[in-house]
Amino acid sequence: MREVYLVGAAQSAFGSFPDESYRSLFAAAFERALDSVDGDVDRTSIDEAYVGSLGVGGRQLGLSGPAVTEHVGLDGTSCTRIENACAASGSAFRQGVLAVRAGAADLALAGGVEVMTDTSGERTREWLGVSGETEWERMAGTTFAGVYAHMADAHMAEHGTTREHLSSVAVKNHANGANNPDAHLQFETTLDDAMDAATVADPLNLFDCCPTSDGASVALLASRETAEELTDDPIRVTGSGQASSRVGLFQRPSLTSIPATGDAADQAYDEAGVGPEDVDFAEVHDCFSIAELVACEDLGFCDAGEAGEYVLSGATEPDGERPVNLSGGLKSKGHPIGATGTGQIAEVYKQLRGEAGERQVDGLHRGLTHNVGGSGGAVAVHVFEEGWA
Amino acid sequence: MGAYLSVPSWVRNLDSRYRFVLGECTECGGYTFPPEGACVECNAVGTLEPVEPAGTGEVVAQTVIESGAPPEFAALLDAQGAIGVVLVELDEGARVPGMLTDCDPREVARGDRVESVVRRIYEQEGIVRYGAKFRPEP
Numbered sequence: 001m002r003e004v005y006l007v008g009a010a011q012s013a014f015g016s017f018p019d020e021s022y023r024s025l026f027a028a029a030f031e032r033a034l035d036s037v038d039g040d041v042d043r044t045s046i047d048e049a050y051v052g053s054l055g056v057g058g059r060q061l062g063l064s065g066p067a068v069t070e071h072v073g074l075d076g077t078s079c080t081r082i083e084n085a086c087a088a089s090g091s092a093f094r095q096g097v098l099a100v101r102a103g104a105a106d107l108a109l110a111g112g113v114e115v116m117t118d119t120s121g122e123r124t125r126e127w128l129g130v131s132g133e134t135e136w137e138r139m140a141g142t143t144f145a146g147v148y149a150h151m152a153d154a155h156m157a158e159h160g161t162t163r164e165h166l167s168s169v170a171v172k173n174h175a176n177g178a179n180n181p182d183a184h185l186q187f188e189t190t191l192d193d194a195m196d197a198a199t200v201a202d203p204l205n206l207f208d209c210c211p212t213s214d215g216a217s218v219a220l221l222a223s224r225e226t227a228e229e230l231t232d233d234p235i236r237v238t239g240s241g242q243a244s245s246r247v248g249l250f251q252r253p254s255l256t257s258i259p260a261t262g263d264a265a266d267q268a269y270d271e272a273g274v275g276p277e278d279v280d281f282a283e284v285h286d287c288f289s290i291a292e293l294v295a296c297e298d299l300g301f302c303d304a305g306e307a308g309e310y311v312l313s314g315a316t317e318p319d320g321e322r323p324v325n326l327s328g329g330l331k332s333k334g335h336p337i338g339a340t341g342t343g344q345i346a347e348v349y350k351q352l353r354g355e356a357g358e359r360q361v362d363g364l365h366r367g368l369t370h371n372v373g374g375s376g377g378a379v380a381v382h383v384f385e386e387g388w389a
Numbered sequence: 390m391g392a393y394l395s396v397p398s399w400v401r402n403l404d405s406r407y408r409f410v411l412g413e414c415t416e417c418g419g420y421t422f423p424p425e426g427a428c429v430e431c432n433a434v435g436t437l438e439p440v441e442p443a444g445t446g447e448v449v450a451q452t453v454i455e456s457g458a459p460p461e462f463a464a465l466l467d468a469q470g471a472i473g474v475v476l477v478e479l480d481e482g483a484r485v486p487g488m489l490t491d492c493d494p495r496e497v498a499r500g501d502r503v504e505s506v507v508r509r510i511y512e513q514e515g516i517v518r519y520g521a522k523f524r525p526e527p
């Protein structure tokens with residue numbers, strides 16, 4: 001199997017940008033990604049492109065991949081749009097890994113884009129529910145927050161997880177995001193404010209939920225030979241895992257864990273030859289506060305049921321044993337659905353290269369990204385490490 | 390505008406819409422809802438025999454939606470102020486999602502007993518869709 005290197009990665013700013021289009025946001029991320037490469041990349045040398053998008057609002061549901069790559073001068077380049085709900089660009093990245101490994105590409109693009117804030121409230125609420133199980137789960141009247149609320153309710157009952165545990169995730173991620181100039185919600189919050197916010201889907205309140213955002217992100221993957229031409233400071237993709245599971249929470253065996261996370265993580269750890277104890281930092285899929293707790297457990301950072309205390313202990317803070325969501329996570333950085341997965345990878349790229357500015361944590365050598373579609377119907381996990389193999 | 394479920398796709402599942410008809414797996418004995426596709430317990434395919442449940446069970450997860458309801462339930466949320474949604478472990482074994490009715494949803498909690506009852510679910514393309522909801526067992 002050929003080695004795969006991450007030679008560039010970047011995100012556009014995430015937020016609400018009425019003056020931008022899905023194409024201009026993608027272009028912003030793409031140009032930043034090119035700039036993030038040490039050497040000069042000829043954009044026409046990209047062999048394969050995979051672009052994640054859910055297509056919120058329905059703006060260009062067909063051919064949304066080629067529609068953004070043509071916009072940045074990749075006319076003629078093979079481009080495929082990947083739809084895996086919120087895991088779209090984590091899944092696109094995996095396709096890039098597979099293409100380079102297989103020898104089908106020496107340089108591959110994986111990215112994503114979403115525009116979510118320019119549609120009416122009604123249309124947005126319609127689209128937010130499309131990744132739940134539509135025929136039964138959605139027809140029970142639930143929402144995206146409602147499905148995670150069920151997980152939170154069960155986690156609190158089975159493991160003693162508390163309101164404070166949930167809100168601690170929001171406080172940490174907002175503190176991190178306040179140092180991220182590309183984050184959607186660049187403000188800090190207090191524990192009291194996070195605990196007292198208005199209910200969205202009990203027990204989840206406004207501060208348990210990530211925002212809907214506009215944004216794009218792009219990662220560039222290369223074979224060893226190509227990477228050697230582009231950089232002396234390589235980041236290697238040492239593990240790639242992806243798994244799927246039943247789309248509806250009600251059809252899964254556990255309400256308190258996401259089995260596809262464990263399955264994808266097992267693959268990624270196995271390929272990388274490491275375990276969770278070897279991961280220095282992680283960007284995990286915290287679409288809701290409970291999702292970060294469940295992720296810490298399913299990824300093996302702490303034991304099942306103990307994530308509340310684990311987060312409260314400070315272990316996942318920037319100065320803790322394993323920082324989680326230094327970017328601010330989906331909670332503060334924002335969640336432009338199709339752009340989230342490679343957005344996480346852009347943060348890992350920055351941190352491993354010491355380019356994360358005010359939020360830089362020193363001494364990080366191995367990072368992990370965890371990107372979930374829906375409530376766990378698809379999960380992509382990747383492990384990254386400094387240096388040549 | 391809302392989640393689009395065509396009338397045929399609603400009608401072909403009416404037994405499960407109205408009475409939570411389940412599938413019992415002839416391979417492992419597990420229960421799957423709805424009774425189609427692979428068994429949720431053992432992933433065997435073509436092994437689900439329809440079973441008529443009593444419609445009673447226990448709440449294993451509960452939430453009260455107070456904002457952000459999708460368009461098909463926006464009018465209901467406005468009228469009620471909140472929508473209770475539960476996952477219920479039916480007495481026969483399968484887990485099903487359902488909406489609470491005939492009660493204050495904030496009074497229902499995990500561990501409570503509920504029973505199913507047919508109610509109006511929503512209206513699309515001028516056709517009212519009926520199906521089962523849950524209410525506390527008397």
Ligand SMILES: [Zn+2]
Binds near residue numbers: 414415417419
């Ligand atoms: Zn079975």
